[in-house]
Amino acid sequence: MALCSFLTMLLIHITLFVSLCYAADPFVNFEFEVSYITASPLGVPQQVIAINGKFPGPTINSTTNNNVVVNVRNKLDENLLIHWSGIQQRRSSWQDGVLGTNCPIPPKWNWTYQFQVKDQIGSFFYFPSLNFQRASGGYGGFIITNRDIIPIPFGTPDGDITIMIGDWYTRNHTALRKALDAGKDLGMPDGVLINGKGPYRYNDTLVPDGIEYETIEVHPGRTYRIRVHNVGVSTSLNFRIQSHNLLLAETEGSYTVQQNYTSLDIHVGQSYSFLLTTDQNASTDYYIVASARFVNESLWKRVTGVAILRYTNSKGKAKGPLPDSPNDEFDKTFSMNQARSIRWNVSASGARPNPQGSFRxxxxxxxxxxxxxxxxxxxxxxxxxxxxxxxxxxxxxxxxxxxxxxxxxxxxxxxxxxxxxxxxxxxxxxxxxxxxxxxxxxxxxxxxxxxxxxxxxxxxxxxxxxxxxxxxxxxxxxxxxxxxxxxxxxxxxxxxxxxxxxxxxxxxxxxxxxxxxxxxxxxxxxxxxxxNPEATNKTELPMPDNALYCGALSKLQKPEDISSATSIMGSSRLFFTLLMIVCALIPIFR
The missing domain is CATH 2.60.40.420 (Cupredoxins -  blue copper proteins)
Structure with missing residues (x-):
């Protein structure tokens, strides 16, 4: 009888949970500790903003409809907000991470973001949005993959590679901020970083010795998805890989009509993903280049990022001059026509941008x-x-x-x-x-x-x-x-x-x-x-329980409750774990 009662109760609970097993969206959890470290990306020691001790920070991997929970510990000496660039937080600007929408996370405080990446796929990034902090780092990639039931308009790549490019100053963000406050221009950047590292020494005059550079290793005869983000201060960059074509596949959540480029201009804040086929011989490594655009190239030659693409069977170091950037000195429409050529793949399946489901x-x-x-x-x-x-x-x-x-x-x-x-x-x-x-x-x-x-x-x-x-x-x-x-x-x-x-x-x-x-x-x-002028709560999520208060409402702010962040992370993990256990038991009792 006891066993029968147990099974009866279990079946009742399974019945209650079964709809959730097929409708509930998973949680993915991340811990971010944002702090200063000392690094020398261009050979000069400087203060850099790291996440979990790394610069750039970790890549967030999620899937369409996932609930993303990011617990942020601010170990900086100033306020902090993390902005999720390009992430369409449906029905909730409470988690957007910009100063006009959210109160900042005070120094030494802990705060937890929780949002859903609904109806999205693609390549994005995150960064600190306050006080010019992005100029000192604190950024990382954000990938939203498609659900298994949704096909992608190309074969499954053999690997997925995130590349962060951007202009860089050896002055930290506080010094740059002071210059702007004093009414000064920032001047020419000191270089371009690729994944937080300086240029490969392709030229002994332009690049000093001893700078650490990025090396990306690939296997011959395969296809990789390369996601490139311009996370810099203000410089448009031309991205190219020596002797390789870049097959454009997606940009900021939209699949594109696929076409090959020998190089592409990537402007500040933009993200693209390319399919790279490793079909060249391995007599040498190959240059990966990000160089400044729309500037005096003779003065800006040193503002060039260079990394290395290395085949596993490579027989030598990259050599010779860098692959040429576009020569449009007398044709100012070249870059614009290139931008116009990027078209939406309206026949591809997958999550769609606003308006939802509309192609016309x-x-x-x-x-x-x-x-x-x-x-x-x-x-x-x-x-x-x-x-x-x-x-x-x-x-x-x-x-x-x-x-x-x-x-x-x-x-x-x-x-x-x-x-x-x-x-x-x-x-x-x-x-x-x-x-x-x-x-x-x-x-x-x-x-x-x-x-x-x-x-x-x-x-x-x-x-x-x-x-x-x-x-x-x-x-x-x-x-x-x-x-x-x-x-x-x-x-x-x-x-x-x-x-x-x-x-x-x-x-x-x-x-x-x-x-x-x-x-x-x-x-x-x-x-x-x-x-929404209608009296409904279906179009916007309620204000989160852990919302911060500032300004005219600062008196409502309670002392930091570390347990609240832990409870949000813990409850989401516990709920999802229990849900998975129950879902696993369903076939036994069918």
Whole structure:
């Protein structure tokens, strides 16, 4: 009887859990300890931001619909936020990790992020978003793989390789920040890093001896997926691998029409993944190169990152000159035409960007239009600032989303202009009032002398057009309304415009900014506030229990509770473990 009762109760519990076994999404858990280390990526000892003692930090591996839990211990001497660049946190800007949305993690504190990577695949990265910290490191890759039931539009690669490229200064982020505060330009970077390491000594004059460089080992006759992220400060980089073609396959969550490139311009904040076939002979190693673009190349020769691709049967070191970068001195449209050639693979299966399940974005009626124009830095109230449409954004002491939650008045204004201001520029906390389920057209006009990259949190937008000159209403005639790439970061060339379309179906407060760290730090950003007017909680997740408080709400902040982070991590692991045990028992009792 006892056994019968036990089995009866077990079957009842199994019945209750069975739906969860087929519907619940797994948790993946990570521990991040963010601290300073001393490193010499360009041969000069300097302070670097590491995660778990490593620079760059670990790559987060997850799968579509996974619940990601990252427990962050801030061991820096200043506030910290981790931003998940390109991760569309559906229904929750509470975890986005930017100052206009979240209160920072204080020094020596512990805080846990928890979000779901819903309806996504692809190559992304994370980085510290405050105080110019990305210039000192703290970044790493973020991979979202497809679920097994969803096919990918290429054969399964033999390996997966993450490559972080970016310009680098031997001054740390605090020194760079002070220079900007003093109204100075940062000047030419000291080099380009590849996976946190300096250049291979391909030239005895340009590269000093004793610098550690990155070596990537591959087997001959195989195909690898290489995910490349530009995590630098402000320099566009041309990426290439000597004697090898790069078959573009995906960018920031969208599969692309596959085509070969001998090199590709990767702008600040952008991510691409290529299929690399190791089909060359192994007489020598091969150069992997990331070199500065849209600069005076004779002056910037030393600002070049060089790593080594080594076949397992290689017979010697790489030698000779580096493979040439694009020669477009007299053709300024080369890079733009290359960007235009990147098209969305509309026939591929897999998770899709917003609007969910829609491929005919070109037939959706536009409900609101914003022309956002940036110019060279200006002086406002005695300070050197950058602007977007004449407004230099001021981060509020109380984050916008937190102010909404507690109905704190006067934190921001919903008055961001639809067209650039004609009067004197001003410093304000001015926010775009987005219409829920609206379809927004944004024209990014770059009237500066350098390339700008623009990113929007919480969304993938459709890049539908770009050209030189001033955008006009007639420019819409050149838009790609069928297979424009969907991504979260796009470049805008100097003296040119880029047009994007955004389906505002993700409720929250989302950062729209330049990815160039110097321009971002000085105010070239805003936020898009998207609120569901209906009385429902189905379109946004509730405020997390461990939310931090600051500004006007700082009195609500309780002392740090270390156990809360542990309990979140522990409960998710325990729940998932129990769920897996029950699911494993189901076939026994069927």
């Amino acid at each position: 974005y070109g037939t959706i009626n536009v409900t609101e239009i914003y022309v956002l124009k940036n110019k060279p830095p200006v002086t406002i109230n005695g300070k050197r600032r950058t602007t977007l449409s004449g407004i230099s954004f001021v981060n509020p002491s109380t984050p916008i989303r937190l102010a909404d939650q507690y109905k704190v008045k006067g934190v921001y204004k919903l008055d961001f202009p639809t067209r650039p201001l004609t009067g004197a520029p001003r410093m304000e906390t001015s926010v775009i009032n987005g219409t829920y389920r609206g379809f927004m057209e944004v024209i990014l006009q770059n009237n500066d002398t350098k390339v700008q990259s623009y990113h929007m949190s919480g969304y993938a937008f459709f890049v539908v057009g770009m050209d030189y000159g001033e955008w006009t209403e007639n420019s819409r005639g050149t838009y790609n309304k069928w297979d424009g790439i969907a991504r979260s970061t796009t470049q805008v060339y100097p003296g040119a415009w880029t047009a994007i379309l955004i389906s505002l179906d993700n409720v929250g407060v989302w950062n729209l900014r330049t990815e160039n760290l110097d321009s971002w730090y000085l105010g070239q950003e805003t936020y898009v506030r998207v609120v």
